[in-house]
Amino acid sequence: MMAGIIFIFSVAALLQFFISYCRSLIAASSKQVLSAEVKDVTGIQRIATGDDFKRIMQLLRLCPDRPEDHNSVQAIGAYFSLLSFLRSTVARLVPSMHAWTESEFGQCAYFAAVALESGISFSRDMLAQQMDA
């Protein structure tokens, strides 16, 4: 009985901390302005949407892995999956949640675009170093 209560409380707290942590990662990157080049590549002109996310993730996989970004991108990928799950279950019962998940999807896509931007500049730096060597 006690273990069950602790389990439910811990899982609820885990979800809450995980969502807030992912939003803190997203918020830290939302201040960065995307270059015109990345906007062209990703198709993000004004506001990013959930549909952009999967496409940007595919583009990100083509870039060399930047170690410090790798795990945050994975965390946001997990957050995106969690949001997809919420949209297909809870959001059907609570309509206001549908709009919330849509806006979160867009922010996930913007985060991925910022990661793509830093991945592109990382691969350019690597190329420049190889040319110099």
Place this chain on the structure above:
Amino acid sequence: MLGPYTYFTWLACTLLEAAVVVCALRQGAFRRYLPLNLWMLLEMLSGLSRFYVLYSYGLQSNEYFYFYYYSEALATIALYFALTSLYARVLEELNVESYVQKAAILLLSGTAVFSYLIVRQSSHLLVTHFVVELSQNLYFVGLVLTYLLWGAMLKLRESRTRVIQFVLSLGVFFSMFAANYAFRNLAPDLRWLWGSLPPVFDCLLPLAWCYTFLRIPEDARLVPSRLAVVPR
């Protein structure tokens, strides 16, 4: 005999813990976040010492058995004090540091007494049961304390991004362990599941802290209410 999965996560975790300290030193943040960095160092040394004891005495030895549980309990207590240092940092303007320390010691003693009361019936392996119970309870107390700290941060509009990310990642860490211990009590037969998760959990906190030290500048600020799951 430990499998390749355990050895791999063990090595990865120890390297990541070392990486946190290196990142903090490189960013000039070692002293600013001293308790967190000391805990990381302690975890790293504990991982290396465990490996030494395992190599010297073997997996089935009493030496390894006791060393494993005692180092685990000590590391949990150290993490508990690292968490209280975050409390002191968040509440620094209220000048309540001494109260936080006293409350932390009181709560730790209370948890230890509670753990003893639970295990005192089992005379067989009393000491080992006690450290396991203490670790388990401290993870849950740590989770509740992190939850309260996060609530206080939202209330006080704490905006330092690094502090926010340290607290939130600690919350994820404590809640994963607390949930895993509760699951262990609920389903003791599913050892293959609850036994294989903690090494992965152990790697996540140093990964998150490495990211924070490397990518988040000390002067970065956030609006904390934007992070709450329920908008404020």
